[in-house]
Amino acid sequence: MTKNKQTKDKFVIEASDVSTAWANVLLEVGKPGKRSNPICVVITDQGNNPPLLHRSIHNTLNNFLMKRKETKDKFVTIEETASTIFPYKKWELSGRIGIEALQKWYIGTYLKKYKARCTFSKETYFERMVNFRCVKSNKTADEITHLNQLEYLINKWNTQTISPTKSEMQLSCFDPGKDHTDPHGLKFPCLQQLGFWITPNKQLTLSAFYTTQYIDSRAYGNYFGLLYLGKFLAQQTHSVFHSLRCMVSNPLLEAKKCLLKDVFTEAKNYRIQEN
Structure with missing residues (x-):
């Protein structure tokens, strides 16, 4: 197991479990007078x-x-936050079904119920991963279609006799055509892009980039959702999940620090000693 560590400049925080990683991100972002500097979390x-x-x-x-x-x-x-990135509970209860069956259930059944009850967002990250509305070009004309990005990447990896190029193994959550049209400011998505790569010895690393992230209210659930997604990708590509690397350019606290007193106190029990 990888030893927990934190670099002196606090840009990179690395831990072998999600709880320890998140606790140290919270403590770093919550320091008195701390500016919102980029941070990279490795789990x-x-x-x-x-x-x-x-x-x-x-x-x-x-x-x-x-x-x-x-x-x-x-x-x-x-x-609830984790499930917006990957529906892990459904996947496990269904016997770890493949991406095609998972997408069919998610779009055909789950999303209708989710959008009916959810008040904070009408879209999810997983929806954009498996049902991304885009323009597809062909020889005669462009057409609007919906792309299952995860299915494409999984099939691309599994069917190629030669490994795909590293630049191919990425998918988008941000859609300028939809997301740059809100006059009141963008509320979704904060997760912009995902990428993964599998080494020759079958070790999968998932990378995620957030433009901004609320560390107290969203980050922990985000990390879980991303870990779920990474383990799903590993299972689908006959590999072994190795690590998550999550880059956040603007980490923030959503609640006032006085309201987070008990959370900060508990987080201190998981503080990583500086090297």
Whole structure:
């Protein structure tokens, strides 16, 4: 297992489980007078089993989020945030079905119920991964279509006799045609782009780029969702999940620090010592 570490400039925080990684990001971003500098989180939660976690800090944060949810709709639980990136529970209960069957269920059944009850967002990241509206060019004319990006990438990797180029293994969550049209400012998506690569010895690394991220209310659930996605990709490509690398250019706190007192106190129990 990779040793937890934190560089002196605090730009990179690395841990072998999601709870420790998130706790140290929270402590770093929550420092008095701290400016919103970019941060890179590396979680080396290796293998295709469910992510490792520390139940104490997990429950402390979830309790905070559930209390905030009673008065503010935009606050949701860890699991709700994670499910917007990947529907892990459904995947597990369905016997780890393939991407085609998962997409069919998600678009045909799940999204209708989700959009009917959800008040904070009418779109999800996974929807854009498996049903991305785009313009497809051909010899005669351009046509508007919906692309299952995940299915394309998985098939591309599995069917090529020669490994695809590294630049091919990426997908978009940001859609300028839709997202640059809101006069009140962009609220979705914060996750812009994803990429993955598999080494010759079958180790898969997933990379994610966020333009901004609320560390207290969203980041922990985001990390879980990304880990779920990475483990799904590893299973679908007959590889082994190795690590998540998540870059955030503008990490912020959504709640006031005084409201996060219990969460900060618990996070200190997982502080990584500087090298």
